[in-house]
Amino acid sequence: MALDSETFDALIETVRRFVAERLRPLEAKVAEDDEVPSEIVREMREMGLFGLSIPEDYGGLGLTMAEEVRVALEFGRTTPAFRSVFGTNVGIGSQGLVMAGTDEQKREWLPRIASGEIVTSFALTEPGAGSDSASVQTKAVREGETYKLTGTKRFITNADKASLFTVMARTGGEGAAGVSAFLVPAETPGVSVGKPEKKMGQQGAHVCDVNFDEAPVPAANRLGEEGEGFKIAMRVLDRGRLHIAAVCVGISERLIADAVAYAVERRQFGKPLAEFQLIQAMIADSKTEAMAARALVLETAARKDAGQPITLEAAAAKYFASEAVGRVADRTVQIFGGAGYVADHGIERLYRDVRLFRIYEGTSQIQQLVIARETIRNGG
Numbered sequence: 001m002a003l004d005s006e007t008f009d010a011l012i013e014t015v016r017r018f019v020a021e022r023l024r025p026l027e028a029k030v031a032e033d034d035e036v037p038s039e040i041v042r043e044m045r046e047m048g049l050f051g052l053s054i055p056e057d058y059g060g061l062g063l064t065m066a067e068e069v070r071v072a073l074e075f076g077r078t079t080p081a082f083r084s085v086f087g088t089n090v091g092i093g094s095q096g097l098v099m100a101g102t103d104e105q106k107r108e109w110l111p112r113i114a115s116g117e118i119v120t121s122f123a124l125t126e127p128g129a130g131s132d133s134a135s136v137q138t139k140a141v142r143e144g145e146t147y148k149l150t151g152t153k154r155f156i157t158n159a160d161k162a163s164l165f166t167v168m169a170r171t172g173g174e175g176a177a178g179v180s181a182f183l184v185p186a187e188t189p190g191v192s193v194g195k196p197e198k199k200m201g202q203q204g205a206h207v208c209d210v211n212f213d214e215a216p217v218p219a220a221n222r223l224g225e226e227g228e229g230f231k232i233a234m235r236v237l238d239r240g241r242l243h244i245a246a247v248c249v250g251i252s253e254r255l256i257a258d259a260v261a262y263a264v265e266r267r268q269f270g271k272p273l274a275e276f277q278l279i280q281a282m283i284a285d286s287k288t289e290a291m292a293a294r295a296l297v298l299e300t301a302a303r304k305d306a307g308q309p310i311t312l313e314a315a316a317a318k319y320f321a322s323e324a325v326g327r328v329a330d331r332t333v334q335i336f337g338g339a340g341y342v343a344d345h346g347i348e349r350l351y352r353d354v355r356l357f358r359i360y361e362g363t364s365q366i367q368q369l370v371i372a373r374e375t376i377r378n379g380g
């Protein structure tokens, strides 16, 4: 159910002010410390950000997809690591439970996910199973009313802070049909989390390995039926891809604003850079791409809210918006010249940050495969 428009406008206004006044001044510090300050996390909890997408019955704000992408756009205007603090609770860490959980599972976990009392992670990727995620090898062997999980998950966002993992593990034969999904509390014996990886960008957001060594998980913690885990994961990712596309649009818009401000201020050959047509061409290309990506995101969100499938559209939105923000970031570095390459203005940092969007929640190549598969299936 959508919020009434006054309440939603107030939420957007609060988020906008929070991003501009609280988060943007902390960008360099968060990158340097590789940590989001705990008082910021507390403020995010108070604002209800961890529960944006959780139904109101379970303590969340129950935003529609159209509303959620508007919030994601606002969070694109700052270092993306801030969004990651609550990103898994809103998206990949909670939505399997929202879509496929029993009432009992939902009652047990969703209120604490919505409040931010606990952090959740989504554990699909493995050392040997990245793009080919249906080939996961983590095993879940049933013994009575318990499954024993054994295997390693890789690059799991927020794993070092998570209390609950949604884990895709093999209960049956090869391929997608042999995969089931489980809710696994981090405190389960046999579950251990590795050290955060050193990354190219998005410092402040952590990814770690998660190991399972015969970790006992009650059968009551399975999401859906045996063999439904891969389908659940793909539905979670459809939604996640659209959210990521919205973040890409927000960052594009931020970078364009930074580029324009600099081009108006900086003078060479006796004129502001903004008067050179070669600079204007870069601004025009960036603006056009950001507008196109925004339109794609908003249209896909409306389609989802209307109950229509979005597999193709979400893949197209993520593919286009993540590639576009890479080009926008590259042009912005160019417009800033040397000042774009050195750290002072934070442009090189965003340039590194946005590189991830073409890789996670399905690489650009995987989005192309999904778009082509769906288009061919639909007869064009």
Ligand SMILES: Cc1cc2nc3c(=O)[nH]c(=O)nc-3n(C[C@H](O)[C@H](O)[C@H](O)COP(=O)(O)OP(=O)(O)OC[C@H]3O[C@@H](n4cnc5c(N)ncnc54)[C@H](O)[C@@H]3O)c2cc1C
Residues within 6 Å of the ligand: 121, 122, 123, 124, 125, 129, 130, 131, 132, 154, 155, 156, 157, 158, 199, 207, 356, 359, 360, 361, 362, 363, 364, 365, 366
């Ligand atoms: C910072 C970060 C956070 C992440 N968070 C999570 C998380 O929370 N949970 C989670 O489960 N995973 C997470 N991931 C994993 C991420 O989703 C994978 O890295 C991604 O899906 C790609 O898998 P891979 O790295 O194994 O690359 P590979 O699959 O090995 O791909 C390498 C290259 O080959 C290309 N390729 C692969 N197959 C094909 C094909 N059929 N046709 C054409 N090209 C192909 C890819 O596009 C890519 O360019 C995260 C990754 C990172 C870096």
